[in-house]
Amino acid sequence: MTRSEVLIHQDGDVLAAAAAARLITRIADAQAARGSASVVLTGGRTGIGVLERVRRSPALDAVDWSSVDFYWGDERFLPDGDPERNETQARHALLDHIGVDPSRVHPMAPSDGKFGDDADAAAAHYAEVLATTSAAETDIAVPHFDVLMLGVGEEGHTASLFPDTPYVAERERTVVGVHDCPKPPPTRISLTLPAIRAAGEVWLMTTGKAKAEPIAAALAGAEPVDIPAAGATGRDRTLWLLDADAANTLP
Numbered sequence: 647m648t649r650s651e652v653l654i655h656q657d658g659d660v661l662a663a664a665a666a667a668r669l670i671t672r673i674a675d676a677q678a679a680r681g682s683a684s685v686v687l688t689g690g691r692t693g694i695g696v697l698e699r700v701r702r703s704p705a706l707d708a709v710d711w712s713s714v715d716f717y718w719g720d721e722r723f724l725p726d727g728d729p730e731r732n733e734t735q736a737r738h739a740l741l742d743h744i745g746v747d748p749s750r751v752h753p754m755a756p757s758d759g760k761f762g763d764d765a766d767a768a769a770a771h772y773a774e775v776l777a778t779t780s781a782a783e784t785d786i787a788v789p790h791f792d793v794l795m796l797g798v799g800e801e802g803h804t805a806s807l808f809p810d811t812p813y814v815a816e817r818e819r820t821v822v823g824v825h826d827c828p829k830p831p832p833t834r835i836s837l838t839l840p841a842i843r844a845a846g847e848v849w850l851m852t853t854g855k856a857k858a859e860p861i862a863a864a865l866a867g868a869e870p871v872d873i874p875a876a877g878a879t880g881r882d883r884t885l886w887l888l889d890a891d892a893a894n895t896l897p
């Protein structure tokens with residue numbers, strides 16, 4: 647497992663700007679090396695704020711956005727276009743404003759799509775989508791993810807893996823339907839920890855005093871079942887991007 651690196655920014659604005667610059671550079675580097683890049687998006691205030699800053703970046707055109715595959719780490723299982731869906735927010739913040747190739751944007755199904763309100767079927771389908779472009783470098787059936795971004799909840803959840811649930815302990819499946827979530831909406835779809843850990847780089851990004859406790863616990867080595875974010879690591883790099891408030895109880 648990679649050692650976690652922690653970067654503390656003075657506030658959420660600076661964090662979003664720095665993470666946006668980092669994301670553009672990471673994608674441009676991957677495209678220079680392989681001709682394409684693959685990014686896993688997150689929902690939440692910080693993750694969407696980063697996408698807004700990418701949109702406003704003077705370096706926006708350093709990336710060929712038509713050669714980027716976009717996936718999601720989790721989704722709120724709601725009707726298509728619902729403003730609370732992570733997909734809707736990411737589209738408004740960035741994807742609707744750049745020249746993406748629609749066939750390379752891979753959202754998780756909505757609750758009014760072809761799987762109806764069956765989140766488990768929608769999750770199984772997403773696992774198939776991931777498996778079709780599965781990379782050779784791991785034995786997990788997911789694509790090569792250059793960077794996988796995550797938020798962290800006040801109780802330590804990441805993606806839609808909440809503490810003390812069977813979903814955080816999942817070892818076989820790469821994607822799960824998540825039920826009875828403590829944070830609305832109650833039904834979600836999420837990558838599992840094995841799928842997250844297959845990514846090259848994992849970036850956990852969050853802000854605010856309310857996140858300080860779970861972050862300190864995760865970095866002190868909490869069990870993922872207690873603090874799911876503690877189990878989110880990348881193969882090459884695990885980066886915690888925090889503001890000063892979120893980091894205020896770290897040694």
Ligand SMILES: O=C1O[C@H](COP(=O)(O)O)[C@@H](O)[C@H](O)[C@H]1O
Pocket residue numbers: 688689690691692693720721722732796797798799800804805806829852
């Ligand atoms: O519901 C969710 O929340 C988390 C954290 O969100 P934040 O607003 O506290 O930053 C997010 O990572 C996840 O993708 C989302 O579905």
